[in-house]
Amino acid sequence: MIGFIRLLQFLALLGWVSASRSRNPRSHVNRAPHAAPPLVELPESGPVVSRNGTQLPPYNTTFEFDQLIDHNNPSLGTFKQRFFHTWEFYEEGGPIILFTPGEVSATGYDGYLTNSTINGQIAQQQNGSTIVLEHRFYGLSNPYNNLSVASLQVHTIQQAIDDLVYFAQNAKLPMPNGDNVTPDKAPWVLIGGSYSGALTSWTMVNKPDVFFAGYASSAVVEAITDFWQYFDPIRQFMPQNCSADVQAVISHIDDVFTHGTPAQIQTIKDNFGLGIMTHLDDVAGALRNNLWDWQSLSVTSGPHAQFFNFCDALEVKNGVSAGKGGWGVDHALTAWGSYWNSTYYSFVCGNEDAETCLGSYNSSQSFWTDITVDNSDRSWTWIVCNEVGFYQEGAPTDWPSLVTRLVQPAYDERQCTYWFPEQFKTAVAPRVGTTNAKYTGWDVNIDRLFFANGQRDPWRDATVSSDFHTRQSTNSMPIAVGDGFHCSDLITSGGTADSTILAVQTKALGFMKEWLSTFKPKKTLARRDAPTPTERIRKPINAWLRGVPTITAV
């Protein structure tokens, strides 16, 4: 059964990767901090049944919510925001657990309703109901029917926060009493992973008192333009020989590309079969793909995951693997080149020529100009270029680097002018300072927010478990770190496979239990809670009238 689930996960991951690759086969683009891939290991697909025996719709039933197009201008009307929902574990008084997959289509994410995830585990323990809400501008939840720059003006972190709040305050959930569980009456728990984990933190900072508790997994709370640290946890946890050789090769390539003769430069390009490429930053930058493969790893990845195949290609020579210092630059350069030529190139580029696939300088390619909806790379890049950056570049010269230093933020900022020429007439840095000032980044301090992180997550340095910014775990804002990768703790099977991840999940369930037991509905002006007549007389009549709409506002 474990083997079967592993196979399913592997297939799902492949499907997920190839789905995004088939749309955008080019691979000079930074990785998005996607949450875990869609879950396929659903409980046996029998009927879903509530605690009291009511037969419920299948998990993948799609509901729609009328969301405001622009929270700054409600007169622009609404769009249909998709969501999944179940109340299989719900009992009156239980929490409403809201999750968004973030910067991807929600299709396939209905598994996050179930106890195959921490979301469903919390629901099962606390008698809660679960919701998976598609984020605006992803999948089929779009304010406008295209992703033009004009449409994207309402694609901001703040609008996404306001969506979550407006949903919580206005959704009539398709369940008994579902129009009577707004955050003043029932505790809402906001859950997210990766970007949506950050959104969980940012929402609780920006709109306190809506979500009673939060769970933020691998939450990239600090926006960082030059996010060279992305590769640092990889350097720390990958096989040492492979790390040593990758550093040696990259440092050699950077040296030749900067100081070498044209012939020496051509030899290196040919070594990787990339001889036709014109821009050296594209060539050296393309080698980041082998390191980006680390992000696809999970605690259940076997030894034949793409990343480990790469290290084997460099480090195993005639059946013998190198000691921790590696084989050195000569062997590693040749071995890396033939791995690219023999298998890796077609994995990344299929049948495309190298310049089309890996080049970043032709702004007329459809890759930059296609504005049809459900193109998550475009929607995410908009947020990247404007608000968060997270450009994955070479390390500073005083730090070991697994990737080329020829790629710096200017490389990515130039690409923003191709994606969104009407917005970016010239290359500019994203407004990370504003983002961090507004949502407090690493310095978040919010009650009842649980942070879960993984030691081996390449995104860890943008989280509250960064090596570059120290935060202490407290009982009101716990920070739990396991040996996992990116968002490993969101998935129940992460805990089954690794006891340190199980410990993170168990700790979270403990805090949720404690916190939720303290929830008190806000006093409503329902008859039995109304002030006594004498109190009422002392209050100015306007305050009394004003009180009503804020409580029942729709």
Ligand SMILES: *[C@@H]1O[C@H](CO)[C@@H](O)[C@H](O)[C@H]1NC(C)=O
């Ligand atoms: C929901 O899942 C069932 C069975 O897994 C499948 O047959 C059906 O097509 C799915 N429906 C949607 C709307 O995806």
Ligand SMILES: *[C@@H]1O[C@H](CO)[C@@H](O)[C@H](O)[C@H]1NC(C)=O
């Ligand atoms: C998870 O939920 C299913 C019902 O959807 C239930 O049959 C199963 O026992 C639950 N798993 C655990 C570990 O409680």
Ligand SMILES: *[C@@H]1O[C@H](CO)[C@@H](O)[C@H](O)[C@H]1NC(C)=O
């Ligand atoms: C869940 O509901 C059951 C049955 O109503 C109740 O016994 C239990 O205390 C509830 N659990 C919590 C955490 O509220």
Ligand SMILES: *[C@@H]1O[C@H](CO)[C@@H](O)[C@H](O)[C@H]1NC(C)=O
């Ligand atoms: C894209 O959507 C905008 C609304 O934001 C609309 O005005 C425009 O005509 C659309 N453009 C195309 C090419 O469909």
Ligand SMILES: *[C@@H]1O[C@H](CO)[C@@H](O)[C@H](O)[C@H]1NC(C)=O
């Ligand atoms: C189950 O509980 C819900 C809400 O309490 C109620 O509406 C429904 O009628 C119940 N169903 C059964 C079969 O008892």
Ligand SMILES: *[C@@H]1O[C@H](CO)[C@@H](O)[C@H](O)[C@H]1NC(C)=O
């Ligand atoms: C060397 O590389 C091989 C192949 O990737 C790996 O299995 C082994 O653990 C590495 N050894 C050291 C000491 O880094």
Ligand SMILES: *[C@@H]1O[C@H](CO)[C@@H](O)[C@H](O)[C@H]1NC(C)=O
């Ligand atoms: C890679 O492929 C190119 C052309 O396909 C070839 O010229 C080159 O020798 C190959 N390099 C290696 C190291 O196999």
Ligand SMILES: *[C@@H]1O[C@H](CO)[C@@H](O)[C@H](O)[C@H]1NC(C)=O
């Ligand atoms: C740039 O891309 C366009 C669209 O794919 C293509 O027609 C054109 O030939 C490319 N230009 C160069 C210099 O490769």
